[in-house]
Amino acid sequence: MDTKWKNRLNIIAWLILFTFGISGVFTSFFNNNEYMKTSYFKTTMYEDFESHLLENIQTFEMYYKSKEDTLSSLSVTNEEIEEYRYQNGDLADQVTSIEEQYEIKINDAMVQENQKVIDYYTKERDKKIEDITKNFESDEYIKEKILKEKKQRVDEYYRELEGYRKDYSTYKEAFAYYLKDTESGEVYTNLSTTDETNIDKYINDKNMYYVHEYGEKKGYLHLSFQGLVIGLEDINNESVGKSAILEGKIALSKNAPSSNAIIASYQDYKNQQKAFLLYSILSLLALVISIIIGKKQSMLKRLTPDTWKSLYQKIPLDVAIILFFVTSYIAILLIFDLDVAYYDFLIVTIVYHLIIKAAFVGITLIQGVYLYSRLKNSRIDKQLWNHSLIMQIVNMFRNAFLNRRVGTQVFIILTIVFFFGVGTLLVVVFPVFLLIYVPAFFLVALPLFFFIMKRTGYFNEILANTNALAQGQFEPDLEIIGKSVFASLARDINIMKHGVKTSQKAQAKSERLKTELITNVSHDLRTPLTSIITYSELLKNPTLSVDERNSYIEIIDRKSKRLKVLIDDLFEASKMASGNIQLTKVKVDIVQLLQQALAEYNETIQQSHLTFRVSQPEAPVYALVDGQKLWRVFDNLIGNIIKYSLENTRAYITITTENNKAVIIFKNVSRYELSEDTDELFERFKRGDKSRNTDGSGLGLAIAKSIIDLHEGTLDLDVDGDLFKVTIVLDLLDEEE
Numbered sequence: 001m002d003t004k005w006k007n008r009l010n011i012i013a014w015l016i017l018f019t020f021g022i023s024g025v026f027t028s029f030f031n032n033n034e035y036m037k038t039s040y041f042k043t044t045m046y047e048d049f050e051s052h053l054l055e056n057i058q059t060f061e062m063y064y065k066s067k068e069d070t071l072s073s074l075s076v077t078n079e080e081i082e083e084y085r086y087q088n089g090d091l092a093d094q095v096t097s098i099e100e101q102y103e104i105k106i107n108d109a110m111v112q113e114n115q116k117v118i119d120y121y122t123k124e125r126d127k128k129i130e131d132i133t134k135n136f137e138s139d140e141y142i143k144e145k146i147l148k149e150k151k152q153r154v155d156e157y158y159r160e161l162e163g164y165r166k167d168y169s170t171y172k173e174a175f176a177y178y179l180k181d182t183e184s185g186e187v188y189t190n191l192s193t194t195d196e197t198n199i200d201k202y203i204n205d206k207n208m209y210y211v212h213e214y215g216e217k218k219g220y221l222h223l224s225f226q227g228l229v230i231g232l233e234d235i236n237n238e239s240v241g242k243s244a245i246l247e248g249k250i251a252l253s254k255n256a257p258s259s260n261a262i263i264a265s266y267q268d269y270k271n272q273q274k275a276f277l278l279y280s281i282l283s284l285l286a287l288v289i290s291i292i293i294g295k296k297q298s299m300l301k302r303l304t305p306d307t308w309k310s311l312y313q314k315i316p317l318d319v320a321i322i323l324f325f326v327t328s329y330i331a332i333l334l335i336f337d338l339d340v341a342y343y344d345f346l347i348v349t350i351v352y353h354l355i356i357k358a359a360f361v362g363i364t365l366i367q368g369v370y371l372y373s374r375l376k377n378s379r380i381d382k383q384l385w386n387h388s389l390i391m392q393i394v395n396m397f398r399n400a401f402l403n404r405r406v407g408t409q410v411f412i413i414l415t416i417v418f419f420f421g422v423g424t425l426l427v428v429v430f431p432v433f434l435l436i437y438v439p440a441f442f443l444v445a446l447p448l449f450f451f452i453m454k455r456t457g458y459f460n461e462i463l464a465n466t467n468a469l470a471q472g473q474f475e476p477d478l479e480i481i482g483k484s485v486f487a488s489l490a491r492d493i494n495i496m497k498h499g500v501k502t503s504q505k506a507q508a509k510s511e512r513l514k515t516e517l518i519t520n521v522s523h524d525l526r527t528p529l530t531s532i533i534t535y536s537e538l539l540k541n542p543t544l545s546v547d548e549r550n551s552y553i554e555i556i557d558r559k560s561k562r563l564k565v566l567i568d569d570l571f572e573a574s575k576m577a578s579g580n581i582q583l584t585k586v587k588v589d590i591v592q593l594l595q596q597a598l599a600e601y602n603e604t605i606q607q608s609h610l611t612f613r614v615s616q617p618e619a620p621v622y623a624l625v626d627g628q629k630l631w632r633v634f635d636n637l638i639g640n641i642i643k644y645s646l647e648n649t650r651a652y653i654t655i656t657t658e659n660n661k662a663v664i665i666f667k668n669v670s671r672y673e674l675s676e677d678t679d680e681l682f683e684r685f686k687r688g689d690k691s692r693n694t695d696g697s698g699l700g701l702a703i704a705k706s707i708i709d710l711h712e713g714t715l716d717l718d719v720d721g722d723l724f725k726v727t728i729v730l731d732l733l734d735e736e737e
Contacts, residue, residue: 007302010297011299011302011303012358014290014293014294014297014299015299015303015358015361015362015365016354016355016358017286017289017290017293018286018287018290018291018294018358018361019335019354019357019358019361019362020282020283020286020354020358021283021284021285021286021287021288021289021290022283022287022335022361023283023334023335023336023354023357024279024280024282024283024284024286024287025280025283025284025287026335026336027280027335027336028276028280028283028284034269035269035272035273035276035277036276039210040266040269040270040273041209041210041212041252043269045265045269046210046252046266049171049174049262049265050175050212050250052167052171053171053175053177053250054221054223055226055228056164056167056168056171056228057177057179057188058223058225059161059164059168059225059227059228060165060168061188062188062223062225062244063225063239063242065239067154067158070154070158071151071154074147074150074151074154076143076146076147076150078139080146081139081142081143081146084135084142084145084146085135085136085142091132091133091136094132095129095132095133098125098128098129098132099125099129101125102121102122102124102125105117105121106118106121106122106125109121157229160229161228161229164228164229170260170261170262171262172190173256173257173260174252174253174256174260174261174262174263175190175250175251175252175253175262176190176191176202176203176207176208176249176250176251176253177189177190177191177248177249177250177251178191178196178199178202178203178248178249179214179221179246179247179248179249179250180196180246180247180248181244181245181246182220182245182246182247183244183245188246189248191203199248199249203249203251207251207253207254207255208251208252208253208254209251209252209253209254209266210251210252211249211250211251212249212250212251213248213249214246214247214248214249214250215247215248216247220245220246220247221245221246221247221248222243222244222245222246223243223244223245223246224241224242224243225239225240225241225242225243225244226240226241227239227240252266300365300369303362303365303366303369304365304366304369304370308366308370309370309373312367312370312374313370313374317374320367320370320371320374321371323367324364324367324368324371327360327363327364327367328364328368330360331357331360331361331363331364334353334356334357334360335357335361413448413452416444416445416448420440420441420444420445423436423437423440424437455484458481458490461478462478462489462490462493465478465490465493466493469493469496469497469500474497474500474501477494477497478490478491478493478494480494528559528560528562528563529559529563531555531556531559532556532559532560532563535552535553535555535556535559536556538552539552539553539556581710583625583626583629583710583711584626584628585624585625585626586624586625586626586627587622587623587624587733588622588623588624588625588627588630589620589621589622590621590622590623590625590630590655590662590664590730591616591617591620591621591655592620593627593630593631593634594614594616594634594653594655594664596631597631597634597635597638598612598614598638598653600635601638601639601642604642605642608642608647609647609648610641610642610645610647610648610649610650610651610668611649611650611651612650612651612652612653613650613651613652613653614652614653614654615652615653615654615655616654616655617655617656617657621655621657621662621732622732622733623662623730623731623732623733624731624733625711625730626707626711629707629710629711630707630711632703632704632707633703633704633707633708633715633728636701636703636704637666637704637726638653638666640701641666641668644668644670644671644672644724645668645669645670645671646669646670646671646722647671649668649669650668650669651666651667651668652665652666652667652668653665653666653667657732660731660732660734661729661730661731661732662728662729662730662731662732663727663728663729664727664728664729664730665725665726665727665728666725666726666728667723667724667725667726668723668724669722669723669724670722670723670724673722674719674722674724701717708728708730711730712731713728713729713730713731714727714728714729715727715728
């Protein structure tokens, strides 16, 4: 535990040291600081003092006018009289306005039956009306009122002006100045002499901290008078805007007392400049030391443990970037804000602000390391941005309007609800809105309420039906009401329900066929295998005669070949079903290929009690097929006809061409009763002889259909009673080919 806390304290100490160093260095070298100036007299502080001195000289010396002179020069023009008279409209408008102002007050007093208040407001109203009436009857009456207002403004102006005299005294105490108007020759100075030849005796480097000269060599002083008192410039309006070009000297006197604010500012600056230089040197050393320690002890790695990294990864990328820039901006502002660091050089203040800076610098460094690692190790691709907050909000609105009709309806409903909520507040504050709110409530809000409740009930009904479907229960079909999105949803659920029913039936059928397949495979493979095992055991008897032994061997050979045929057919059917077979397509005459297949069975057909009727075109019928595989199809179908046809019946085989396609049809009368479900006949190990006493693997039709499918053709079965029909359709070869 002690080691863990020691590690944390080391990280905090390093972070404070690094922050102190980077703050001082950045401020010293990248901030145009007053304390980096070569002299106090080059700073804006001193320039402001000198500017204020010149403002006071203009106000109290160059353009000063006594209060008596100002009052004696007051006058009122006809324009001012007319403007004053009509400032609030003509007589009728002003009288009406006054009457309206007092009407409510008097009526309220009458309701309260307070005669004193009625008399008071009536008297006050009549007095104002009388005053307004006199304004339109006499110019002298208005003139006196205007003069009275102007005198009040003059009193206010000189009262405020006297407040600046104390500042003027402070400036005159600190500065020595001698200024001369280059045009009028008038001199403005606080020296005991106005003789220009004696100025150097009073203003020189020995007596002054700093001398600022104006003239032909140093540049003249250009002044424009604005006045010290803001808002009352019109009192001395004849002087406002006047300009003058001056020459002379302004100097900061060494004879000024140290208690003078300007001299105190000069002394403070020198002390603070020393403190600032010390701060800069210490911060540079701190930065170098912190960098060395940081590299040796891997401080950045210790500052960013993996336990925090996993949490940081959960923050959306855009939020992480925004947070990084926000904390970086705050950290930079704090780093460059050095006022508290050097102002009076208070250690407590420095440490307090340094801890705050270190906290933000640390947060910024942690985010920077994690963010850099995240951007470096992750591709900024579509998937990454899809998890950002912006994309989540965009997707939220996009999904809300995925169905524009629904999105628009919800938006309108929410807007109406919002405005009715605002309307309720307005009614509470301003009852007059009831005139609008009540009709709107009955015409809009109430119908909307019933509309929402009806749709909610319909939705709950759909939800209940869906839950029942999820649990395997088939409720009656949902009612389709209207053309809303809920109606579409109900229709889709009904369709899905019927699809589930069909799927269940298909699954049950598949399970049944799978069971039959296993049973049939087991039976067909076990039968010859049992014979082989049985006769193999019999061969072990040494007393067997030669004829018996040869007979047993012949049976084993026949059953082995039978077993091999079954396994080969099963293997081939599996390969074709998986598509793992290659076709070697060549130009083949289908008519000739069928004749070859029939020729293979010629002897068998002669021995059977069947009559074959073959109908084929005289011209060759060419197709691009795998001849060996297509021969296997013909072989399987002809073999099935011989095995499963009713004795003493006819079998028909026809080849025709239609629409650039070859149509081959095999028809026979089945010896066994056939299922009406023709799809089952394509199942593996499915045989017409359900007792499975005939030879055959039960894979003939399955293999044949797979071969035709690989040729992009079709093989269809039709069963009509005992009539069994197979139709094969293949694309013919183009004549150009």
